[in-house]
Each structure stands twice: as C-alpha cells, then as structure tokens.
Amino acid sequence: MAAETPVTAFNMTNTGDVAKREAFSLWYNDRASGSGTLSSPVWELVGYKLESSDMGIDYETDETKKDILGNTFVELAGPNRSFDLSSWNLVQGSKLQVDCMNALRYEKEGGMSYLESGGDFCLVHHYAGTSGSAMLAERWKGCSMKPGRLGGDGGANLTTDITVTMGGTKEIGTAAIAAGVMTFTKTDAPSAWPASLS
C-alpha cells in the first residue's frame, strides 16, 4: 500500500464555495445490536433528527512558555476528539441509541465496558478528497460512548445526549458512499510529516 499523498485543497468546485454541515459525517459500526464486526463493519450514519453537533478538539495542555533567553514557545498535548450528540431525538432505526440503552441496562454484564471502549466510529470529510468515491476519513476502533441524559419537556419529543470520544486504534483512509452505504478503505500514512506541508 502506497503512502497517502496529502490533499492541497478542498474539493468544492469554485474558490469561495463553502461546505455545508452535512459534509462532515460520523458513522457508527453497529456491532452490538446489528450485524457489523470489526473486520466486516456495517456503518450507520449518525445524526438523523439531530439539529446541531460539533466535534470538539481538546488539547489536554495548551501552555505558552518563555525560556530563559526570552523565546516564546507553545506546548500542546492531546488532542482528544469528542462528538457532542446533544438533544438528539430518539429515532427508530438508530443502532447507536439502542446499543447505548442496552449497555446501560446491562452495565454489570459488560455494558460499561462497551460504553468505555466498544465504539467503532468513522469520520468522513466529504469536503476533502474525491467527492463520493475517495473522501478523506478516519476510523477509531475503541471509542467511548457516554449517554448523559434521557428526557425532555412535556408534550415534546424524547431526546437524549450522547458524547462519543474517539479512542483506540486510529486508522486513516478514504470513504466511498454509494446509495447510503459507506465503505472505508484504510490507507498508509506517510512515514513522516510530509515535507510539502512543512
């Protein structure tokens, strides 16, 4: 497998075009209640009836220091990536929501372990790479899923909050999407930070 060549531009048609929110998607391999496995994943697109969601990027430390010569330098650690799925309507067909419910129900029987590291997720950047057939993607095989709330106002829809934190083995690759089915293909990262980006 040849090492991947970094893209040098997004894939929007014209200079000045902007990407829509749906151009960044999160996919869940439905291993618990569905038929997906780590070797043969079945990907579910996350976010139907979810009005707003961000992937937060948290650097454990972000410190600006000065050495004794007066030079300023910054130290970063992390980053940890977390997806905030807040005020998400409970929807028929969501394996992720079903798996979270089951994991809470059977917490002592292994459910907590599944919530801690059982999530297999893929991030797809539709705005980078070849649109539709080879979009840039990252797969994380040991993500945590933290259901934080279930409820809502009287007369309104039942909603839940779930926080997905990327963890475990990270693979970079590309994603193809056809008829709603996503296929992730692992690629090799460059052996070092590409000189073209330095």
Place this chain on the structure above:
Amino acid sequence: MAERVRDVQSEDVITDALIALLNQYPKLSGQTISFGTLSEKGGVAMFPMSGAVIERDTTDILGNHEQVCMYPFFVYYRVLGLTENRKVSVKEWLDDLGRWLEKQPITIGDTTSVLDAYPALSGNRKFLTIKRTTPASLDSVGKGQEENWAIRLVARYQNNF
C-alpha cells in the same frame, strides 16, 4: 413583522384530508360538511383561512428538513329560524366537533366516541394536532335572517423531506 412562508405544496393534501376527516364526525347524522360552499338556506362547510404556513423549519446535521406547519380553518354552520334551544344545540354540535378533533371524548346519546388517530397524509407528512382557537359562536346573521355559527380551528402537521 416578517411575512410567513406558505407551504403551498401541502395545501391540497391537508385540505382533502381535513374534509375527509370532518365527514367522519360521529354527530353528522346524514349531513355532509362541504368545502368552501354554503347554500343560502343552510348547511355546514369548512373554509381555510390563510392557507398552510410554515411555523418552524429545522435542518438536522445530515441536511434533512423537518417542518412544522399550521393550517388554520373554520367550520361554518348556517341555519334559518333557530329557536333558543336550537341555537344551543348548534353551538354544542360545533363545540363537540372541536372536542372530537382534539381527540377528546364526546357523548352521543349513551355512547362515548373518541377520535383515535388522525388520517395518514401523503408523502412524509403527518398530523400533529388539531385544536380549537375559539369556542363556537354566532359569527353573523344574513339578510334572510340565516344565522352563521362558526368554530375556528388550526391543524398542525409535520413535513419531512
């Protein structure tokens, strides 16, 4: 005030469904509720007020739209030569129509009737609620002394696309 955006595509669907639903009212006793037409002598008819308007339009992170729309309408009951008792009876008939559309139980003789579910709509639309905005009242009296009793309602529905 910003002008409300109309849901033009759904208007016919909602109108047809409401007319069909109104004509299932258990207290019709052989009457028909027509659309937008009343003879001078009397009858019952439904009239839309402003057409269907979009109350809320949200988009999920996948780009799917969920619209909540409202369709205000009123039902007119025109009748001639009402006695005081008959006036009460017409008002109750309309108020019961409102209750029934709100899925509240209504009493007909010794039986109770409840509307269990709103009719299915075409496409990805569904009724959410139908509620009264006013109780039934005398709206106007015509030149021939015919009385027009009215109840105002609003149907809310969801449209996903």
